Amino acid sequence: MLSIHASPLGALGTRDTGGMSVYLRHLSRWLGAAGHRVDVFTCAGPPAPPQALAPRVRLVHIGRGALSGMAKERLPGHVAEIFAALEAFRAENGLRYDLIHSHYWISAAVGALARDRWRRPHLVMFHTLGAAKNTPGSGENESALRVAAERRLAAAADGIVVPSRAELAHLTGLYAVPREKIHTVPCGVDLALFQPRGREVGRDRLGLPAEEEMVLFVGRLVPLKGLANLIRAVALLRPQRPRLGLRVIGGDDPRGPSALIHLTRTLGIADAVHFAGPIDQAELPFYYSAADLLALPSYYESFGLVVLEALACGTPVAATAVGVVPDVIREGHNGVLLEGPAPEDIARGLARLLRMRRSPVEEAHIRSSVADYDWRAITAEIEKIYQGEMNRESTR
Numbered sequence: 001m002l003s004i005h006a007s008p009l010g011a012l013g014t015r016d017t018g019g020m021s022v023y024l025r026h027l028s029r030w031l032g033a034a035g036h037r038v039d040v041f042t043c044a045g046p047p048a049p050p051q052a053l054a055p056r057v058r059l060v061h062i063g064r065g066a067l068s069g070m071a072k073e074r075l076p077g078h079v080a081e082i083f084a085a086l087e088a089f090r091a092e093n094g095l096r097y098d099l100i101h102s103h104y105w106i107s108a109a110v111g112a113l114a115r116d117r118w119r120r121p122h123l124v125m126f127h128t129l130g131a132a133k134n135t136p137g138s139g140e141n142e143s144a145l146r147v148a149a150e151r152r153l154a155a156a157a158d159g160i161v162v163p164s165r166a167e168l169a170h171l172t173g174l175y176a177v178p179r180e181k182i183h184t185v186p187c188g189v190d191l192a193l194f195q196p197r198g199r200e201v202g203r204d205r206l207g208l209p210a211e212e213e214m215v216l217f218v219g220r221l222v223p224l225k226g227l228a229n230l231i232r233a234v235a236l237l238r239p240q241r242p243r244l245g246l247r248v249i250g251g252d253d254p255r256g257p258s259a260l261i262h263l264t265r266t267l268g269i270a271d272a273v274h275f276a277g278p279i280d281q282a283e284l285p286f287y288y289s290a291a292d293l294l295a296l297p298s299y300y301e302s303f304g305l306v307v308l309e310a311l312a313c314g315t316p317v318a319a320t321a322v323g324v325v326p327d328v329i330r331e332g333h334n335g336v337l338l339e340g341p342a343p344e345d346i347a348r349g350l351a352r353l354l355r356m357r358r359s360p361v362e363e364a365h366i367r368s369s370v371a372d373y374d375w376r377a378i379t380a381e382i383e384k385i386y387q388g389e390m391n392r393e394s395t396r
């Protein structure tokens with residue numbers, strides 16, 4: 001596994017560490033549990049000796065020398081050096097890998113070199129696509145260099161794993177990748193961790209008043225997630241709903257990003273929006289359970305793990321039709337589909353969903369919508385893809 005720019009052990013919710021790191025933790029752990037040996041290579045975080053992540057799974061840090069502490073933005077200019085460090089580790093330890101699975105385009109560039117040298121199958125999972133991030137209004141501006149590199153790397157890879165039908169459409173539509181090269185397997189959710197804990201229990205634990213109408217946001221605080229529009233939507237609804245509140249989880253600064261705080265002041269709703277900073281995942285079930293709904297008004301997501309996490313806790317979701325949302329959200333049953341990412345669209349969706357009061361029976365019903373997303377089952381699907389690629393390789 002190549003996870004060059006982000007470590008699976010990084011702090012979740014900070015700028016470059018989110019769903020991909022969660023994905024790597026679970027996939028590698030369950031591959032190990034199935035008897036495979038997995039080395040996950042990264043340049044992120046402080047240099048450290050190889051570290052056990054789970055039985056048969058190691059995290060190998062190759063960000064030494066000039067690569068040590070290198071910013072993500074500079075990594076693409078050092079792909080050959082990163083591959084040299086990877087190859088040195090492999091040779092020193094007398095290893096021979098059967099398959100390379102790269103995560104994000106920077107890893108895919110390193111993986112492409114490994115594929116050529118080792119002559120092993122190379123699978124890529126992009127996690128986000130530059131061309132899809134650049135959707136109008138998103139506030140993102142991914143470079144032409146990244147978009148061109150992704151197109152080239154998608155063409156060179158033996159196979160591509162996408163986590164949603166939406167991402168499949170992006171790859172075929174934006175990058176002209178042939179359909180037969182793409183495998184669609186969703187991400188999973190830790191169903192043992194994410195369970196309904198009860199609205200009251202959650203509120204007691206967090207010290208929240210029972211009467212607050214609580215909207216929850218969980219994620220990295222990047223423009224793509226549409227948080228500014230969500231704050232504007234809360235401002236639109238507040239005159240009719242004085243008990244409406246928004247709790248924001250994630251971000252690098254526990255006091256919240258200054259531009260968003262400024263926005264809440266300008267809109268006169270600073271008292272309604274609370275920035276909690278990044279929260280340890282083990283605590284998140286209490287936040288999901290305490291909330292009346294999770295809002296994810298993103299312009300784009302390749303998947304959106306927080307959607308599954310909220311549903312697993314019995315909490316309905318109001319989200320734009322991105323990533324896994326169209327695959328899992330059933331209007332009126334477990335959430336609402338927002339008509340778009342504009343504040344008015346979000347406000348209408350929130351108002352619709354806040355009418356939906358939930359009982360423990362409804363919570364169990366909402367949770368049942370993610371029963372198929374257990375990580376062990378998801379990993380078994382990925383294993384089949386690995387096996388297929390290796391069979392194909394042996395007949396070449």
Ligand code: UDP
Nearest residue numbers: 012013018019022250278279281304305306
């Ligand atoms: N997360 C967390 N603490 C935080 C913020 C986020 O543990 O303060 C986790 C969250 O539980 C989820 C992941 O980070 O598993 C975010 O993944 P998602 O796919 O929603 O978004 P991405 O980061 O991939 O854009």
